[in-house]
Amino acid sequence: MQTELAGSRTMPRLPESIDTPRLRLRLPRADDAGWAYSAFAKDPDVARWVTWRPHRDIRETEVFLRMAIADWSIDPAEHRLYIVDDRATNAPLGLVNARFQGFPAHRASLGYLLAPSAQGLGYMTEAAGALTDALLSLPDIFRVWCVADVDNERSWRVMERIGMQREGILQRWAAHPNVSDEPRDVVCYAKVR
Ligand SMILES: CC(C)(COP(=O)(O)OP(=O)(O)OC[C@H]1O[C@@H](n2cnc3c(N)ncnc32)[C@H](O)[C@@H]1OP(=O)(O)O)[C@@H](O)C(=O)NCCC(=O)NCCS
Numbered sequence: 001m002q003t004e005l006a007g008s009r010t011m012p013r014l015p016e017s018i019d020t021p022r023l024r025l026r027l028p029r030a031d032d033a034g035w036a037y038s039a040f041a042k043d044p045d046v047a048r049w050v051t052w053r054p055h056r057d058i059r060e061t062e063v064f065l066r067m068a069i070a071d072w073s074i075d076p077a078e079h080r081l082y083i084v085d086d087r088a089t090n091a092p093l094g095l096v097n098a099r100f101q102g103f104p105a106h107r108a109s110l111g112y113l114l115a116p117s118a119q120g121l122g123y124m125t126e127a128a129g130a131l132t133d134a135l136l137s138l139p140d141i142f143r144v145w146c147v148a149d150v151d152n153e154r155s156w157r158v159m160e161r162i163g164m165q166r167e168g169i170l171q172r173w174a175a176h177p178n179v180s181d182e183p184r185d186v187v188c189y190a191k192v193r
Pocket of ligand 1: 050119124125155
């Protein structure tokens, strides 16, 4: 699936929803702010290994969602964030996102999180695995990759369960302000075709 843009540039196009056996990855909405703020955005445990600080006010979550919603209307595509819903109940559980990179885009990086109540059930393996498959099915995308803090083992276990290969350590790669004022080492994983 390709979108022809001005000049000769083409960009990959992801579907607006992706179904898995238990989950639906769907577009973010403004009315996600309430659950997103209370279920994960203000939670210091969820934010420990990420690049942002826990939200102190729901308005921060609203701005975050507005940006994620606006990203979907931007072509060429760069950032695509999905809310992960439980298909049986429609309850939101977390989010996954992809960022296209390269010119023209030929790789994508992944990000993800789950509300604490949704962890330990294999949901992220299912959601991140489906997004990785969707990305690698795009004709232009040859590499899907992800990094996690060397101490965020739960995150790199997800990468291993979805079939990514560990490529090594990137030293001083990521700012994780909730654990250190200095950039941290991360493990880098990728799945390529
Ligand atoms: C990273 C994160 C999403 C991982 O969550 P998770 O619940 O460990 O991952 P999964 O949803 O894939 O679940 C895997 C766990 O469910 C268990 N599980 C239960 N049923 C399962 C099933 N049907 N299929 C697969 N795993 C299942 C697995 O055994 C595993 O548990 P274990 O780690 O105790 O062995 C979560 O820790 C998180 O949101 N962290 C905060 C944000 C963050 O750090 N994001 C990543 C930044 S790089």
